[in-house]
Amino acid sequence: MTENVRIAIAGIGAVAEMHAESIDDLPNAELVAGSCRTAEKGDEFADEYGCNHYADTETMLDEMIPDVLVVCTPSGAHLEPTLAAANRGVHVLCEKPLEITTERIDEMIEACEAAGIRLGGVFPQRYNPVVETMYDAAASGRFGRLAVANAYVPWWRPDDYYEGAWQGTEELDGGGAVMNQSIHSVDAVQWLAGATMNIHGDENPVEEVFAYTGRLAHDDERMEVEDTAVTVLRFRNGTLGQLLGTTSMYPGSLKRVQLGGREGTAELLEDELVTWEFREEQPNDSAVRTKFTETTNGGGAADPMSIDYEYHRRNIAAYLNALTNDAPFMLDGREARKAVEIIEAIYASADRGTPVRLA
Structure with a gap:
């Protein structure tokens, strides 16, 4: 893993903004792309954060070849992008919950372990x-x-x-x-x-x-x-x-x-x-x-966005540091x-x- 970690985000919703802001603050991270099926939303995100927009996560992974995929899709749609990343040897940091059932989570864990990549969670x-x-x-x-x-x-x-x-x-x-x-x-x-x-x-x-x-x-x-x-x-x-x-x-x-x-x-x-x-x-x-x-x-x-993204930033930084230093990560x-x-x-x-x- 290089010191400058190339990151893509699957799912450009409200929480993706917190991840993008956090990544922008980190000296060892670069946001290279985000995937979103809504073209207007995707283009706005790409313009704001200076990255590329893709309508499809798998195409994004194939063309951008990131080091890490951050999964910010709806909770019950975390499995599929994680499997896509595992199939390509891309590490995964996934928003809470990892998935909506332990059965789907176990499939994610097994796929990542088989591929030799690091699956991490987000609990700021x-x-x-x-x-x-x-x-x-x-x-x-x-x-x-x-x-x-x-x-x-x-x-x-x-x-x-x-x-x-x-x-x-x-x-x-x-x-x-x-x-x-x-x-x-x-x-x-x-x-x-x-x-x-x-x-x-x-x-x-x-x-x-x-x-x-x-x-x-x-x-x-x-x-x-x-x-x-x-x-x-x-x-x-x-x-x-x-x-x-x-x-x-x-x-x-x-x-x-x-x-x-x-x-x-x-x-x-x-x-x-x-x-x-x-x-x-x-x-x-x-x-x-x-x-x-x-x-x-x-x-x-009362407002899901009335929070400080500082703890998200620390969570992401800890995951990236674990990757770059081949060290344990608390939220595997x-x-x-x-x-x-x-x-x-x-x-x-x-x-x-x-x-x-x-x-």
């Missing part, structure tokens, strides 16, 4: 400094035996968000408020809780879930899946948790994560650390409390799969009305 909250700080505290045992790991995503989306779009459909979204919006927090809470456990390889920190879901604020004509979900989590070490995921709570509020145990509690409101209290105070705790203050953007609570395909595995269990539990254990 893992690159949020305050979430990293919580992870380090969990990994160092500051909470003692972790008792509680909660995540709340009390968001809102208006009716026109789902009007004639792929969002909210079974085929391309694979779910609603959990699979699309709350998946970032699903990944974050399992990663944080997992830091306190002896987890091996692709073993999931979550052992069992029990969930209720409903479509309570949007009508059936616009949305096929849930806009509200409440889940109880049991982790493999006995830690208990709750997950709230909605697009039904007007006007939308910032997401929240809580970790707590006998030795301390930390609570995060978007980027603000509202609680950082431990039985044993450490010298830098006061500085930590003052470092992470009030969030300055909407956090996606098997790790990025875990959030979808949990969400599949949530939907199965809601359908059956019973707890569901993860494999």
